Amino acid sequence: MVARPHRRSNGVMTAPAPRGRAAFAGLAGAGSALAAGHLVAGLAGMPTSSPLVAVGNSAIDLAPTPLKEFAVRTFGTADKIVLLTGMAVIIAALAVVAGLISRRSRLPGSVLIGAFGVLGAVAVAARPDFTTPALVAPVMALIAGLVVFALLMARGRSAVDGETSEDRRRFLTTSAAVVVGAGVAGAAGTALGRGAGADTSRRLVGARIPGVTAPPPGADFAVSGTPTFLTTNRDFYRIDTALTVPQLRVEDWRLRLHGMVEREMVLTFDDLVRRPLITRSITLACVSNPVGGPYISTAEFHGVRVRDLLLEAGVRPGAQQLFTTSADGFDTGTPLDVLLEPDRDALLAVGMNGEPLPAEHGFPVRMVVPGLYGYVSATKWLVDAEVTTFDRQHYWEKRGWAKQGPIKTQSRIDRPRRRDSLPAGPVTAAGIAWAQHTGIDRVEVRVDGGPWRTAELATDVSRDTWRMWRVTFHLGPGEHTVQCRATDRAGHTQPEQRRPVLPDGATGWHSVTFTCA
Ligand SMILES: Nc1nc2c(c(=O)[nH]1)N[C@H]1C(S)=C(S)[C@@H](COP(=O)(O)O)O[C@H]1N2
């Protein structure tokens, strides 16, 4: 752009600021606000006080059940990335609007940015782990947003008043500084939030966790395409409502066991791990797992029996559920009669596959109950346990899911895969079956609606874990469909009828179509 010879010097704003610059000022203002909030939250060691994180977490909690179910089904564990991207697009669009409505005066845009700042502060204040100092992050975010917006609108306006090359350079250098500054602040905030203590804590705990035991020989048919018997911590499925992984430190961790008990208890991490630690292989499954789906994994968990703690506290007559709450506000209710069964071995787990719990899987302490879906039993980042009646509704119950969630007997085909193209001749079908705390009796498999054949089963490790199966068919060229169905040791065969995951877990036979040539 060429500098105009006669620059207006009276400062009266005549023409509106150029669209591009106004839009950019809006974007830069919003971006700076979010970055500043994120940085302050990280510096303060309160990652959930970042307005971006708080608004995202509120969106997750407020989202209607069908939308959440759709998100999990469609995006799986990537659902959080999708949510963040969606939020970024919406925020960017509104920021551009804030800029465009401020081309003559920056007031309207400032009001819009201010409204957003208030929304961020409300979201932060609504978080379950809220304390007043957490408001510093949204307040700093608001200030940063307004200052950057005002600065860039003023600089951008020089184009209207007759711009010298000096003006233009100042607009560009200010813009570049804002973009780089916001980027660095955002990245630093993320890094600080991630390192807020849990990593160091995990190393300290490591020494107290016994090593992992190798599963017995023949516990899986991985050579035929099933998963390995134990899932590595890295591959273990992850489902939760936490947009950022809660960062808890063992030093600060406390568990309050209270409610309808004779003796209320407050346990530190040391109090917990001083008790006898037991080790159990458990297959955890998600109620949102569709037929044939991936949300099932097995680990060796190390922890303290929930039953022992309940007996120590003394459960009062009339109590029905143990209502457990996580540091990030998720909660659930687990029937006491299940937790008190002498051989159920429900755990407050501190270790997973010979390591401290990974942060994503609930560090430092989570609950695991063989035979119950995760949403009614497997509270991660556990901080509170209340013995109460069934009247109190839990997180997913309030959203239309069943109050109680025993895992349904199910099976899945892992080989062949859908649309595989295999040589005609012997074809080995292989997969998994599960009926936690009952055990698998048999798995039957058929091809193209032919007779059911009983599959070979892998070594029986425990009734709380999945059981691998396989069977070989001789197939001619053409398209084929394989189906499987499991029968548990209570004599129940999984029904053919397909039902959706809502409200208490999917049913139906898994079927896979492939071709032989
Ligand atoms: N704090 C917390 N714990 C939670 C959840 C959650 O959203 N928040 N989700 C539950 C659900 S629905 C399942 S299936 C399991 C999954 O545990 P994982 O992520 O370790 O596989 O955690 C359970 N515990």
Ligand SMILES: [Mo]
């Ligand atoms: Mo789940």
